[in-house]
Amino acid sequence: xxxxxxxxxxxxxxxxxxxxxxxxxxxxxxxxxxxxxxxxxxxxxxxxxxxxxxxxxxxxxxxxxxxxxxxxxxxxxxxxxxxxxxxxxxxxxxxxxxxxxxxxxxxxxxxxxxxxxxxxxxxx
Amino acid sequence: xxxxxxxxxxxxxxxxxxxxxxxxxxxxxxxxxxxxxxxxxxxxxxxxxxxxxxxxxxxxxxxxxxxxxxxxxxxxxxxxxxxxxxxxxxxxxxxxxxxxxxxxxxxxxxxxxxxxxxxxxxxxxxxxxxxxxxxxxxxxxxxxxxxxxxxxxxxxxxxxxxxxxxxxxxxxxxxxxxxxx
Numbered sequence: 431x432x433x434x435x436x437x438x439x440x441x442x443x444x445x446x447x448x449x450x451x452x453x454x455x456x457x458x459x460x461x462x463x464x465x466x467x468x469x470x471x472x473x474x475x476x477x478x479x480x481x482x483x484x485x486x487x488x489x490x491x492x493x494x495x496x497x498x499x500x501x502x503x504x505x506x507x508x509x510x511x512x513x514x515x516x517x518x519x520x521x522x523x524x525x526x527x528x529x530x531x532x533x534x535x536x537x538x539x540x541x542x543x544x545x546x547x548x549x550x551x552x553x554x
Numbered sequence: 555x556x557x558x559x560x561x562x563x564x565x566x567x568x569x570x571x572x573x574x575x576x577x578x579x580x581x582x583x584x585x586x587x588x589x590x591x592x593x594x595x596x597x598x599x600x601x602x603x604x605x606x607x608x609x610x611x612x613x614x615x616x617x618x619x620x621x622x623x624x625x626x627x628x629x630x631x632x633x634x635x636x637x638x639x640x641x642x643x644x645x646x647x648x649x650x651x652x653x654x655x656x657x658x659x660x661x662x663x664x665x666x667x668x669x670x671x672x673x674x675x676x677x678x679x680x681x682x683x684x685x686x687x688x689x690x691x692x693x694x695x696x697x698x699x700x701x702x703x704x705x706x707x708x709x710x711x712x713x714x715x716x717x718x719x720x721x722x723x724x725x726x727x728x729x730x731x732x733x734x735x
Contacts, residue, residue, distance in 0.1 A: 466678065468567045470624040473560050478667075481674045489714060500678035502571050505618060 448492050462496045462541060463516040464488075469503025475510035476529070483533045484513070494542060509552050515540060526552040555627055557666025558592055564624045565594040565651055566675050566684075574598035576646055576683040577675075581668065583657065583690035583733050589637075590662070590734060591654045598648035605641035628653060635662035657734050664735045668728065673721035677714060688727040695727030 436442050466472070466481045481498075488496050504512060509526030515536065516522050523546055525536055532550050539547045555561050562579060569577045574596035582591040607613050609629050614622030629639040632653035644650035655662050675684060676699050684699045702720050703711040710716070727733075 468563065468674075468678075470564050470627065473564050473567075474555055478560065478563055478670060478674055481678070482670055485673075485677055485714060485717070498678050500567065500570070500675075502567060503616075503619070 448489075461518055462494070463499060464496060464541065465499045465501050465514045465516070467502065467504055467510065467512040467514070468500045469507075469510075471503055471507035472510040472512060477511040479530065480511045480513065480528050480533055483530045484537070487534055487537045488541075491537075491542060496541060506552060512552065517544075524552040525550045555631065555663070557664045558631070559666035559668045559671040561624075561628045561631060562592065562594060562668065563671040563674060565628060566671075568624055569594065569596035569598055569648070570675075570679060570682065572596070572598035572648070574648055575681070576685070578644075578646060578685045578687070579672070580687040581665070581689070581728075581733060582687070583731070585657070585691060588657050589654050590657045590665075591652065592632075593650060593652045595644035595646050595650040596648040597644070597646040600643060600648045601641065608641055609639070625651065631663055635659040637662075665728075665733065669721040669724040672724055673717040676717040676720050686724060688724070688731060688733060690731040690733050693731055695723070695730065697723045697727065 436445065464484060466477055466484065468477050484498060488494070488498070501514070504524070506512065506526065511528045512524060512526045513528060514522055514524050523540065525532070525547070528550070532547070536547045536550060539545050555564070566577055566579070576597040578595040580591070580593040582593070583589070601608050603613070609625045611621055611623050611626035614620070616622070628651065632639040632655055635655035636659045637653055637655035640652045642650045642652065672684070672686060675682065682699070686697045688695045697720060699716065699720055702723065703716045706716060
C-alpha cells in the first residue's frame with residue numbers, strides 16, 4: 431500500500447518512521463493520549479473537523495507516540511468542540527471551543543512542546 | 555446536524571458507548587423509489603425501553619443528564635425529508651436505527667463526508683469491527699475494516715493507514731455508484 435517507490439535505504443527508513451507514527455495513533459500503548467469528545471453536542475459543534483485536524487497534524491510528527499481516542503459528552507456542551515489531553519504522567523488537560531488553528535497550537539505547544547496552551551483550557 | 559454523515563457519526567458513538575463490538579452502516583439509494591435509506595446496526599445490548607421513549611429528546615440512559623438528543627435529531631431530519639424513522643432489533647443482536655428519506659425532498663439534508671465519518675471512527679476505535687455497505691441501482695460495495703486491515707502487514711494493522719484506506723474505498727464506492735450528495 432505504498433504510493434512511492436522505495437529507491438534507497440533512506441526511503442525505507444522514512445517509510446518505517448511514517449508507518450510507526452501511524453501505528454501509534456491507534457495503538458493501545460500507554461503514553462500521550464488525545465481524546466476527542468464526540469457526543470451529539472460535540473459533533474454538532476464541529477468535533478469531527480477537530481479530529482480530522484488532529485489526524486493530519488499527528489501524522490506529520492511520526493516520531494511522537496500519541497494515541498487518539500473518542501469519548502462522549504462531558505456535560506460542558508457550551509465548551510464544545512472539546513478534547514482532553516492526557517500527558518505521559520497521566521495528568522489531564524481539557525481544551526474547549528476548539529477550531530483547526532487552536533488544535534495546531536495545542537499539538538505544537540503542549541503535545542510536542544510540553545507546555546499547556548493555557549488560553550484554550552476549559553476552566554470550571 | 556448539517557448532514558447525514560454527522561448523524562451517522564453520532565449514532566455510531568451511541569453504539570460504541572453502549573458497548574457494541576460490531577457496527578454495521580448501510581447507505582442504500584433506490585432511484586426507482588426515490589428513496590435514500592440510512593441504517594446503523596450494532597451488536598450492543600439493544601433497547602431497554604420502548605422505541606418511542608428512546609427517541610424522546612428528554613430521555614437518556616446517561617447519569618447526570620436530562621437530554622438524549624442524538625436519536626431525536628436523526629428522527630427529525632428523516633421526518634423533515636418526508637421519511638420514516640424506525641428502531642428495531644438488529645440481526646447482529648443489538649439495535650438497528652433506520653431512516654428512509656425521499657431523495658429529492660427539498661428538506662433532505664445532504665449525505666456529507668461519509669468517508670471522514672467512517673475514518674474518524676476507525677482511527678479512534680481500533681478494536682471495533684466496523685462494516686459498511688453502499689448500494690444503489692442494484693449494485694453495492696461492501697467495506698469491512700477488518701478485511702482492509704488484513705491487507706496491511708501486521709505492525710500497520712492498527713495504523714492510521716487503515717483508516718485512510720477505508721476512507722478512499724468509501725469515496726470510490728460512492729463515486730462508482732453515483733450516490734446522491
